[in-house]
Amino acid sequence: QVQLQESGPGLVKPSQTLSLTCTVSGDSIGSGDYYWSWIRQPPGKGLEWIGYIYSSGSAYYSPSLKSRLTLSVDTSKNQFSLKLRSVTAADTAVYYCARGYLRYFDFLGYWGRGTLVSVSS
């Protein structure tokens, strides 16, 4: 059973970079069958897709975040990561990582528990 766990600072100052890592267990991130996603949810609001990355390193970003966002994957550590630059209070949210199954258009079958990141000075 695949499990995902987000980790990173819970507090980031405005204009700085938000960095999160998702550690995958029970599955190899290097498998070509899957893609690895980030989603966020501001407090009391709905879900927002951030982007996803394949084990090859090919990444696709939400148009609204593309200019500030970098996704990466480290197959040796079985982890993938998110970096969001120049954050503001609007980036305060619970951030989730998830696994999708490419072949079946199962975009987000398995989710991590999420981690709250607050942007504040």
Add this chain to the structure above:
Amino acid sequence: QTVVTQEPSLTVSPGGTVTLTCASSTGAVTTTYYPNWFQQKPGQAPRALIYNTNKKHSWTPARFSGSLLGGKAALTLSGVQPEDEADYYCLLYYGAAQVVFGGGTKLTVL
């Protein structure tokens, strides 16, 4: 900007049937949008229910089903249980760099 629209809230009686819908600002939803549905209870991460329009995960209760209805994606709950009270989100695929969530439907079982 593409917008995916869901009913903000619905109420259903225990044992009843309810259909949640998911509409696209670009027009009719078809199977090529590969609709996915998720359930989220307070304080929990979302849980995937349906993928690729009508495929169920191994953990999806039989009373949940996905379909296309009147140009929209639909999630039908038959024989609703009290534990089905939750927020439900749909997701539509518009291409490699555009995956959009609906605003969510708050389902009340009353």
